[in-house]
Amino acid sequence: MSAISFQQVEKTYGSGVRALGGVTFDVQPGEFFGLLGPNGAGKTSLISILAGLARATRGKVTVMGHDVVDDYAAARKSLGIVPQELVFDPFFSVRETLRIQSGYFGVRNNDAWIDELLASLGLADKADANMRQLSGGMKRRVLVAQALVHRPPVIVLDEPTAGVDVELRQTLWQFIARLNREGHTVLLTTHYLEEAEALCQRIAMLKLGKVVALQRTSELLASTANTMLRFKTDHALPASLAERARVTGRSAQVSARDPADVEAVLAQLREAGVPVEDLEIGRADLEDVFLSIMTAEHQP
Amino acid sequence: MSSTRIVLAGAQPLFRKEVLRFWKVAFQTVAAPVLTAVMYLLVFGHALTGRVSVYDGVSYVQFLIPGLVMMSVLQNAFANSSSSLIQSKVTGNLVFLLVTPLSPAAWFLAYTGAAIVRGMAVGAGVMLVTAWFAPPGLANALWILVFGFLGAAMMGTLGLIAGLWAEKFDQLAAFQNFIIMPMTFLSGVFYSVHSLPPVWHVASRLNPFFYMIDGFRHGFFGVSDVSPWLSLGVVGGCFVAVSAIALSLLRSGYKLRH
Numbered sequence: 001m002s003a004i005s006f007q008q009v010e011k012t013y014g015s016g017v018r019a020l021g022g023v024t025f026d027v028q029p030g031e032f033f034g035l036l037g038p039n040g041a042g043k044t045s046l047i048s049i050l051a052g053l054a055r056a057t058r059g060k061v062t063v064m065g066h067d068v069v070d071d072y073a074a075a076r077k078s079l080g081i082v083p084q085e086l087v088f089d090p091f092f093s094v095r096e097t098l099r100i101q102s103g104y105f106g107v108r109n110n111d112a113w114i115d116e117l118l119a120s121l122g123l124a125d126k127a128d129a130n131m132r133q134l135s136g137g138m139k140r141r142v143l144v145a146q147a148l149v150h151r152p153p154v155i156v157l158d159e160p161t162a163g164v165d166v167e168l169r170q171t172l173w174q175f176i177a178r179l180n181r182e183g184h185t186v187l188l189t190t191h192y193l194e195e196a197e198a199l200c201q202r203i204a205m206l207k208l209g210k211v212v213a214l215q216r217t218s219e220l221l222a223s224t225a226n227t228m229l230r231f232k233t234d235h236a237l238p239a240s241l242a243e244r245a246r247v248t249g250r251s252a253q254v255s256a257r258d259p260a261d262v263e264a265v266l267a268q269l270r271e272a273g274v275p276v277e278d279l280e281i282g283r284a285d286l287e288d289v290f291l292s293i294m295t296a297e298h299q300p
Numbered sequence: 301m302s303s304t305r306i307v308l309a310g311a312q313p314l315f316r317k318e319v320l321r322f323w324k325v326a327f328q329t330v331a332a333p334v335l336t337a338v339m340y341l342l343v344f345g346h347a348l349t350g351r352v353s354v355y356d357g358v359s360y361v362q363f364l365i366p367g368l369v370m371m372s373v374l375q376n377a378f379a380n381s382s383s384s385l386i387q388s389k390v391t392g393n394l395v396f397l398l399v400t401p402l403s404p405a406a407w408f409l410a411y412t413g414a415a416i417v418r419g420m421a422v423g424a425g426v427m428l429v430t431a432w433f434a435p436p437g438l439a440n441a442l443w444i445l446v447f448g449f450l451g452a453a454m455m456g457t458l459g460l461i462a463g464l465w466a467e468k469f470d471q472l473a474a475f476q477n478f479i480i481m482p483m484t485f486l487s488g489v490f491y492s493v494h495s496l497p498p499v500w501h502v503a504s505r506l507n508p509f510f511y512m513i514d515g516f517r518h519g520f521f522g523v524s525d526v527s528p529w530l531s532l533g534v535v536g537g538c539f540v541a542v543s544a545i546a547l548s549l550l551r552s553g554y555k556l557r558h
Contacts, residue, residue, distance in 0.1 A: 013558065014558075048558070051398075051399050052398065052399060052557065053395065053398055053399070053557060053558070054557060054558045055553070055557055055558070072401065073401035073403070074401070076399060076400060076401045077401050079399070081395075081399050083392075083395050085392050085395075087391060087392035087393045087395060087396075088391075088393055089388070089391075089393045089396070090391075091320075091321045091324050091325075092320075092324075096320075100313060100316075100317045101396060101400075103312070103313025103314075103316070103317075104310075104313055104314065104396075104397065104400035104401075104402055105400060105401065106309060106310070106401075146396060
């Protein structure tokens, strides 16, 4: 039985916008799974359908074998969602918020686990503070605690580190990695591809509502040019390189198929009289793979 | 566990949260409406005593008190469920409820139940303070409780529907100002419909709020403009109708699940 299963999921909104066009993939129990894609790819629509916030136009979605429509109560009990938006109820303290959320799932006398969550997420000294008094990062931690308060076997993190500081990221990932080691399934969407590369065992990439890649992270990294030249320059690149380079300000990256290709790129730079600084030769990362896949799909 | 017990178990935490929500700001949600009702009593009681004919042997201030109590019950029951829902929708924290296994029936019971508690709490507060001016008497406490409860339940349910429908605060304000407020004021809170011209007398009979106020008042004086049984039938029927609408909207995920 899959932890999460999407089968031919389609979603067309009332406005006529088609957000998902037949998405199919499974997430296995205990997996740390990444769902990547540019803005508008359909990630949030897919997660909304999974959480019961939206309804699929066609297709079937299950959580731990429970259909999210026909058996919604069991499906939602199996799921903990960390929403993308930083939302909170201003009437309550952190502890009250967690007790209330726990009660919605029928879990009473849950203070021992709530205390553990507060301690693990660095919120112990804020337990009795009103939600309005917390910083953005603290509110984000409470969102994570709310998603975990009923101990769901499947955790969905929808861009959990958007706009948060390094310290929180470290705390959050250590905690989520621990839960994953203990057997929880994690589905992560993020725009921080280095996080996905470091954490996810498998990755699905969505584009315009369709799955354009679905592989183990290591296979994805090996699937494209595995050498990358990175350097800085104040000069324009020669035309032969410009079309295959990714340039951000002074920084440029050029992919190379093999050592001979690396030599060829360097030769072209030398011949064009382009001085370079901070030259590095390394393997392609997930961002390179992501851009490569997204760009390839644009081509007819 | 039977399905009824599952619904009740689900409704309980949401009900507690909704009651806690208004209780945390009780100065605004309970004390302020009591003060408003006292102001109505002082101003209208002073201005209209001797000008409006009511029941034999009943002073205008005595007549006015049950009307003001019921008006406060109705308005606050409506405000509780509608404001809670619209705030959660606008601020986005309704997502915490939408991802839970709570059934539509549990939502309905919790929001309506909390609205009844607030409506009754404000009504009791208004009663305690205003009765000091002119005790209105007590003919049949059961009618008072039945109409107070049913009126609060109906308005709490109507507030739930309004909260589901509204997407912005101004839409909810329009619902409140153009539907709830006129129907409350034209329901006989401040006068007996027998003192109205025939056309307005008939129009009042089409207003379900009139039956809530009239039935409630019957519990104090033992007399009313129409039979309390007729009022009970109308109010009960309206409550069943709005409950069916609210449950249907919740089941369909109207403006909640896209």
